[in-house]
Amino acid sequence: MSDLTHLDEHGAARMVDVGAKPSTARRAVASGRIRMTDQALEALTQGSGPKGDALAAARIAGIMAAKRTGDLIPLCHPLSLDAVTVDLTVEGDAIRATATASLTGRTGVEMEAMTAVSVALLTLYDMGKAVDRAMVIEDVRLIAKSGGKSGDWREQP
Numbered sequence: 001m002s003d004l005t006h007l008d009e010h011g012a013a014r015m016v017d018v019g020a021k022p023s024t025a026r027r028a029v030a031s032g033r034i035r036m037t038d039q040a041l042e043a044l045t046q047g048s049g050p051k052g053d054a055l056a057a058a059r060i061a062g063i064m065a066a067k068r069t070g071d072l073i074p075l076c077h078p079l080s081l082d083a084v085t086v087d088l089t090v091e092g093d094a095i096r097a098t099a100t101a102s103l104t105g106r107t108g109v110e111m112e113a114m115t116a117v118s119v120a121l122l123t124l125y126d127m128g129k130a131v132d133r134a135m136v137i138e139d140v141r142l143i144a145k146s147g148g149k150s151g152d153w154r155e156q157p
Helices: 038-046 054-067 110-128
Strands: 024-035 083-091 094-105 136-146
Touching: 024 110, 038 054, 038 094, 038 110, 054 083, 054 094, 054 110, 083 110, 094 110, 110 136
Parallel strands: none
Antiparallel strands: 024 094, 024 136, 083 094
């Protein structure tokens, strides 16, 4: 259990103490996608769905979610983010969300990037469910991170 940073020596949950860690520039990129019918894809990308401009709503929702990650996920530190972006691109029968979060601080922003992606995709589902309730959210994952004691990491192809 000693490798799990959010558990103490007795296996109880704890928030990691980052007070003594130096502040460094940190960045994380996460990605995920939502598959759907052609009809739903057209409605969401053209803004012709019943709820309006889904892509704009998803971008804003993702950014807002990243800012609230510490409230949503137990034991995550509330962070003062320097920047968050959420990009949405069409990939065949899906929309891919890619989020980048960055700050200068004592702890990483991986959870913020993945939360941004997850909520952006959930927003697309909500905006398009009247057209396609069978949409599938998939492949949410960390793509890359930089900074901090563990240094840089990138997903292997």
